[in-house]
Each structure stands twice: as structure tokens, then as C-alpha cells.
Amino acid sequence: MVCLENDEEMPSEPAELELARGEGIRVLLRQALKRVLNRDGRIVAVELMAVVSVFDEQGRFRPQYDPSRVRTLAADTVILSIGQAPDRSWARGTPVPTDSRGRVAADRETHATPHAGIFLAGESLRGPGSAIEAVADGHRAADVVGHYLATGKVSAPKPDDARPLDPFPADVMDSLRRMHSVAREPEPFAEAEPSLSEGEARREGDRCLGCLAGAVIDEETCAACLTCFRVCPLDAVVIGDPLRPDPVRCQACGVCAAMCPAHAIRLSFWEPEHLGDPVPATAARSGEAAPSISLVCRYRSDDGGATDGHALTVPCLARLRPVDLLRLVRRGYRTVRLYPCDEQGCKYGAAWGNIQFLVGYADGILRSAGVEANVELCLPERTAAASGEGEAE
Amino acid sequence: MIVLKQKALDWILERVAPFRKVAVLGCGTCATVCFAGGEREVEELCCALQLARGDESPETEFQGMTCERVCDWEFVETVAESLAQADAVLSLACGAGSNLLADRLGTTVILPAVDTCFLGANVGPEQWNEMCGACGDCMIDRTFGICPVARCAKTLMNGPCGGSTGGKCEIDPDVDCAWATIVERAEALGRLADLEEVIPPRNWSTGRHGGQRSLNRSDLGIRKLCTEALDESGIEP
Numbered sequence: 093m094v095c096l097e098n099d100e101e102m103p104s105e106p107a108e109l110e111l112a113r114g115e116g117i118r119v120l121l122r123q124a125l126k127r128v129l130n131r132d133g134r135i136v137a138v139e140l141m142a143v144v145s146v147f148d149e150q151g152r153f154r155p156q157y158d159p160s161r162v163r164t165l166a167a168d169t170v171i172l173s174i175g176q177a178p179d180r181s182w183a184r185g186t187p188v189p190t191d192s193r194g195r196v197a198a199d200r201e202t203h204a205t206p207h208a209g210i211f212l213a214g215e216s217l218r219g220p221g222s223a224i225e226a227v228a229d230g231h232r233a234a235d236v237v238g239h240y241l242a243t244g245k246v247s248a249p250k251p252d253d254a255r256p257l258d259p260f261p262a263d264v265m266d267s268l269r270r271m272h273s274v275a276r277e278p279e280p281f282a283e284a285e286p287s288l289s290e291g292e293a294r295r296e297g298d299r300c301l302g303c304l305a306g307a308v309i310d311e312e313t314c315a316a317c318l319t320c321f322r323v324c325p326l327d328a329v330v331i332g333d334p335l336r337p338d339p340v341r342c343q344a345c346g347v348c349a350a351m352c353p354a355h356a357i358r359l360s361f362w363e364p365e366h367l368g369d370p371v372p373a374t375a376a377r378s379g380e381a382a383p384s385i386s387l388v389c390r391y392r393s394d395d396g397g398a399t400d401g402h403a404l405t406v407p408c409l410a411r412l413r414p415v416d417l418l419r420l421v422r423r424g425y426r427t428v429r430l431y432p433c434d435e436q437g438c439k440y441g442a443a444w445g446n447i448q449f450l451v452g453y454a455d456g457i458l459r460s461a462g463v464e465a466n467v468e469l470c471l472p473e474r475t476a477a478a479s480g481e482g483e484a485e
Numbered sequence: 486m487i488v489l490k491q492k493a494l495d496w497i498l499e500r501v502a503p504f505r506k507v508a509v510l511g512c513g514t515c516a517t518v519c520f521a522g523g524e525r526e527v528e529e530l531c532c533a534l535q536l537a538r539g540d541e542s543p544e545t546e547f548q549g550m551t552c553e554r555v556c557d558w559e560f561v562e563t564v565a566e567s568l569a570q571a572d573a574v575l576s577l578a579c580g581a582g583s584n585l586l587a588d589r590l591g592t593t594v595i596l597p598a599v600d601t602c603f604l605g606a607n608v609g610p611e612q613w614n615e616m617c618g619a620c621g622d623c624m625i626d627r628t629f630g631i632c633p634v635a636r637c638a639k640t641l642m643n644g645p646c647g648g649s650t651g652g653k654c655e656i657d658p659d660v661d662c663a664w665a666t667i668v669e670r671a672e673a674l675g676r677l678a679d680l681e682e683v684i685p686p687r688n689w690s691t692g693r694h695g696g697q698r699s700l701n702r703s704d705l706g707i708r709k710l711c712t713e714a715l716d717e718s719g720i721e722p
Contacts, residue, residue: 317518322610353523354513413525418532457529460494461537 093119094138094165096155097146120165122146124157128170137166153220178216186210203233204246211237228252258340263327292393305360306342307349309335313356320348320357325441345440346411350450362407364416384427385420386470387412391439392431394472409450410443417454421465428454429468437472486514487579488605488613489521492598497530498537500596501575507534508571509598510564510586511551512578519613521599522577524551530577530598547575555582561589569593604635621691621698627684628663629670636663642684 095102098121099109113119122143129137142161148154180194188207190196198205198212205212213233214226221229232249240246288296309320311334320337321329328341329348337348349357350364386403402425406412409432420428430451438444448469455467501507509531517523527549534547550567553560555578568574568586573594576583580601587595603615618634625632634640638648638656644664648655652665671677691698 313513313524315513315517315523318607353517353520353525355524355528415525415528415532418529418536422532422536457494457533458536461498461533463536 093117094123094125094140095119095121096124096143098122101146123163124155125170126159126162129164135168135170137164138170139164175220180216201248202246203236203249204240209240211240261341306339306344307337307346308358308360309337310356310358313354315354315356317353319351319353323347323351323446325443343440345408345443347440347443347446350411350413350446359411362411364412367404367406367416367420382426383424384429385425386429386431388431389433391437392433392472393437408440408443410440410446412447412450414450414454414457417450417467418457421458421463426465427468428466429470431470434472486518486605486607487516487581488519488602488615489516489577489579489599490602491521491526491530491577492600494533494537497575497596497598498534501534501573504571504573504594506546506570506572507548507575507596508568508573509534509547509549509575510555510568510577511549512555512582513551513553514556515579516555516577516582516599517551519607526577527551530575552578555579556585558585558589561586565589619693620687620689622687624684624687627679628667629674629676631663631667631670633663633667636661636666642687 093112097103099106102109102121109119120140123140124143126139126141128135129139140163142158144156144158146153146155180190180196183190183194183196186207188196188205188210196205196212196216198217200217203211203213203217211233213229215221218225218229232252235249236246239249306328307320314334316335318331318335321331321335324337324342325345325347326341326343328337328343330336330338344359344361346359346362349359384402387406387409388403389409390405390407409430412430417428430447432444432447433439435444451467451469458465458467509527511517511522511524511527513523517525520526531547531549535545538545548567548571550564552564555561555576561582569590571593573596574586574590575596575598576586577598578586579599580597583595583597587593602613604617604619605613605615608614615635617632618640620634623632633642633644637644638654638660639646641664645662645668646664649662649665652662652669654660654662668677668680671680
């Protein structure tokens with residue numbers, strides 16, 4: 093492996109590097125590919141040149157080479173694993189001016205190119221950076237473009253009021269560590285990083301913390317009953333006047349909103365109202381003798397076979413309130429099946445207890461109302477098998 | 486707070502049976518906080534009643550709403566008009582609120598959906614205990630903060646009685662004997678000797694034995710300021 097950077101400069105985790113070296117991979121540091129040597133149409137070697145420095149004084153990626161310090165390495169296959177460049181082909185044949193290297197000039201503050209109505213964002217404008225920086229730049233550009241479309245004027249985007257988060261409290265970090273991770277123990281001669289199955293990929297994606305996307309208490313409606321404070325699995329609610337969830341601690345599990353007796357808590361993404369009208373009740377009624385609907389936790393690794401009939405994905409079933417299940421029954425469903433994660437797999441730890449309560453409570457109301465409908469809990473297979481409850485449906 | 490408990494659904498169903506259009510009213514204060522009659526229970530009850538009655542019957546209607554505090558006439562006023570449209574009002578407010586509501590609405594039928602249980606405190610998750618008998622003559626200075634009116638089964642002023650065993654009351658092994666608790670606390674405070682002084686028979690005239698109690702606070706000076714609002718409401722001050 094040939095690398096421009098040295099160990100410290102390389103954009104990789106030390107553990108990854110260690111893993112590679114452990115497998116016998118030799119890493120040549122501070123070397124760049126000068127040319128590939130062929131004989132009779134086949135690759136026979138690569139010529140490398142020394143890298144003097146990788147970053148300039150401003151810390152920008154700008155490698156400097158010493159073409160006089162050359163070494164040759166026998167090779168029959170070359171795998172290029174280097175960064176990508178922006179596709180600037182769109183600028184060709186347009187009035188947008190480009191420089192000798194095909195780069196498009198644009199104002200770094202207003203994102204505007206000299207040609208009215210064309211703006212740049214991300215790496216096209218700022219050079220190599222992270223995907224997160226590019227997304228943020230896209231937001232700023234959208235702001236400028238929106239203003240341009242509305243007024244015809246180009247101006248700098250609104251000042252960025254984002255501030256770094258406070259460090260995570262130690263106990264929040266602990267509970268985050270319990271969240272899913274699909275990291276595996278390395279095995280000799282096995283593929284070190286196999287591709288993920290769909291379930292694994294979902295779980296990997298679920299490690300997103302949801303920072304600042306959590307619960308918001310409406311002071312007007314809040315009865316200060318302290319239920320949110322009592323049920324929060326992350327101790328995120330701060331007692332005060334008014335009660336408020338600490339935006340850094342809150343991970344948007346939704347337990348507080350589901351339990352709030354005054355419906356005073358809102359979540360910034362997905363509320364039970366989003367269940368909407370999944371299938372018109374009349375269709376459900378006329379179609380099957382006993383229509384059923386399945387609500388599946390987004391974080392669950394298997395769907396437990398919930399794809400039969402109507403299935404909806406909910407980001408953690410603890411967000412549901414008993415009335416949400418009753419409403420589904422009112423829409424004509426005779427069986428409402430809940431597919432949560434099990435206690436060990438629950439992303440939020442305590443959400444599991446809330447789901448058990450939900451099932452019992454809603455089922456109790458249906459019994460006393462004399463309605464022939466059921467709310468069922470369908471556990472992941474391994475839990476069901478472990479507890480000897482044959483059917484996990 | 487005033488602690489309430491929702492009545493059984495069968496009971497409620499039987500009472501609402503004769504009515505077509507029923508308003509279900511919750512209260513945003515005590516009833517909300519003790520999970521008996523807030524926004525949450527209003528929604529659940531409307532849903533359960535409609536399910537029990539059968540969704541197909543278009544003539545029936547359960548309309549839910551929640552009032553900030555049903556025991557204040559100005560708040561009642563905010564919902565009075567909508568409530569008056571209904572054939573009956575199913576109230577999830579405490580007895581005080583429901584009475585005020587009935588007085589205000591006059592001819593509309595008021596049905597209670599909750600039982601007003603006691604004046605209590607939320608002593609832990611999902612647990613409320615009676616703490617005060619509202620006797621109108623507080624004397625817990627003599628009992629180290631423990632109310633024997635509410636917490637002693639016999640309302641004894643000098644206890645414990647012979648039914649106290651191991652700190653528990655004879656009525657239920659799960660119920661603490663108020664007087665055993667009083668003795669324990671006196672001991673901890675080093676004031677056990679105080680209990681040797683007998684508490685004389687009490688004057689219960691401030692209690693609940695002389696008809697409806699009322700409280701007039703003319704010292705507050707509020708009434709003069711709000712006569713105009715009173716005139717508008719038509720309520721006799």
C-alpha cells in the first residue's frame with residue numbers, strides 16, 4: 093500500500109492501520125505514484141516519488157513532491173484508492189468562466205459564480221473537506237439561492253448561529269455505547285470488513301445520536317406533573333420553571349411525549365400523528381375478515397415476519413400512546429401487532445418497559461369496551477426462543 | 486393535590502347510554518397530574534366509548550375537550566358554550582369542578598367519569614397517599630407533621646390504639662400506623678416526652694359536619710376590581 097501521508101497524517105483510525113499491518117500489508121508512507129510501467133501490454137511495476145509535504149501552512153491538502161527521489165516497485169495490478177474530484181463537465185460550453193484547470197471561480201462568501209443564477213457549494217467551491225462540511229455548505233448555498241430567487245439579489249447567507257455542542261456527560265456516553273454497533277472481532281485471513289446485511293446496515297445507521305432533535309416541552313400546556321422527569325431513560329429532563337429537556341442529553345426516544353398526561357411534549361421528527369391513516373378503514377374492513385396491522389420498531393434487526401398485511405415502521409415503539417393503538421382499531425384493524433426490539437436490543441434501554449405497559453393498557457381498554465380486537469406483542473426470535481414462547485410471529 | 490380515579494368503563498357506558506351527543510371534559514390541573522382526567526384520558530375515553538358503542542352509528546358523537554381548571558368559573562366559561570350544545574357532559578374534573586360546571590350549565594346533564602378520592606400527595610411513581618383530611622383546623626405541629634385526621638383509620642387524637650402492630654395498622658398490613666409513625670418521628674427528634682401531653686377533644690365545627698363550607702376573603706380587595714367581570718358572567722358573587 094502506497095500512501096501520500098505518514099501515520100499521523102493519514103485519514104484513518106490507528107486501529108484500522110494496525111489491523112492492516114497485522115495482516116502483513118506493508119505500508120509505504122509519504123510516497124506518490126509517478127507512473128505505471130508496462131511491458132507487452134501488462135503492468136510490471138510502478139514508479140513512486142517522495143512526498144515532501146502533504147498540507148500547506150493553512151492546513152489545506154496540497155501535496156508537494158520531489159520527482160528526483162524515485163523508487164520502483166514490481167507490481168502486476170494497481171488498485172487506485174484515491175479521493176474523487178468534482179465533475180465540472182457541466183461548465184463546458186456554458187458562459188460560466190473556468191480557469192486553466194477547469195475550476196469554476198465563485199465568491200466564497202456568497203457562493204455566486206460570475207454568471208448570474210449559478211452558484212457553487214461544497215467541494216466545488218471550497219476544495220476537499222468532509223461530507224458534513226459539504227452538507228452545511230449546501231444549506232448556506234440554499235439560503236443564498238432562496239434569497240436570490242425571491243429578490244433577484246445576491247447576498248451572503250444568514251450568519252451561522254450553530255455552536256459546538258457541550259461535551260456529552262459521562263453517563264450519556266455510557267448509554268450511547270450500549271447502542272447497536274456491528275463491529276466484529278477480526279479473524280485471521282477472513283475478510284476484515286465484510287459488507288453489511290440490510291439489517292446490519294440499518295443498525296449501523298441507527299447509531300446516529302439525534303442530537304438537538306429531541307423533545308420540546310410546551311410551557312403553556314405543561315402541567316408540571318414531572319412524569320417526563322421520572323420516565324426519561326437518560327435523565328435528560330431538568331427540573332426548573334419551566335421543566336425542560338437538556339438538548340444534549342435528550343436522544344429523542346419519545347418516551348416522555350408518549351407518557352405526558354397533558355400532551356405537552358412535541359418531538360422534532362415523527363409524532364404518533366404521523367401514523368396518519370395508513371389504510372382507509374373501509375378498505376381494511378371490506379377486504380379481510382379480520383384485518384391486522386403491524387407496527388415495527390425501526391431499530392429492530394429483523395422484521396419478525398411483520399410484512400404480512402399492513403406494516404408500518406415507527407422510530408421506537410415507545411413513542412406510541414395507548415390512544416394511537418385504539419385509533420387503529422377504530423379504523424377497522426382487529427389485530428394490532430407491535431414488533432419492538434427486546435430489552436437487550438432496545439436502543440434507549442428503558443423504552444422496552446414502556447412498550448410492555450402500552451400493550452397491557454390498550455388491551456385492557458379494549459377488553460372493558462367489549463371490542464373484539466387484540467393488541468399483540470411480537471418479540472424478536474432470539475428472545476422468544478430464550479423465554480420458550482414458541483411463536484414470535 | 487386532589488387525587489382522582491377514573492370510573493370503570495362499564496359504569497360510564499351505562500350512564501352515557503341514553504345520550505347521543507356527549508361532551509367529554511378533562512381538567513388541566515389535578516386530574517391531569519394524577520392521570521385520571523387530563524388531555525390524555527379525554528382522548529382515550531372518547532376513543533374507547535366510540536369503539537364500545539360501535540363506530541358505525543353516525544348519530545353518536547363523543548367530543549373531547551380539556552379546560553385549564555374546571556374549578557374556576559372563568560375557565561369554565563371558555564368551554565361552557567360548547568358544552569351546552571351537548572346532550573350530556575361527561576366530566577373528568579374533580580367533584581368541585583363538576584359541581585361548578587353543573588351550576589354554570591344549569592340544565593345540561595353532568596355525568597361524573599371519575600371518583601374524587603382524597604387530598605393527597607404523589608409519594609412515588611404511580612402511588613398517591615391521602616395526607617390531609619381538610620378538617621379546617623390544622624394541628625400537625627403537635628404530631629410532627631403527620632396528620633392523624635387523614636392518616637389514622639380512627640382519626641385518633643391520642644394514639645396509637647391497640648390495633649397497631651409492628652408499625653402497621655390493623656385495617657391493612659400494608660398501611661402504616663399514623664401514630665406509630667408519629668412516635669417514631671418524636672423519638673428521632675428527641676421529643677418523645679411531648680406526647681405525654683394529652684390532646685384534648687377537638688372542635689370539629691370547622692370540619693365537614695356542618696354543611697357546605699365556604700370561605701370569604703374580603704380582605705383581598707379583589708372583588709371590587711372584578712365586579713365588572715362578575716356582572717358579565719351573571720354569576721351571583
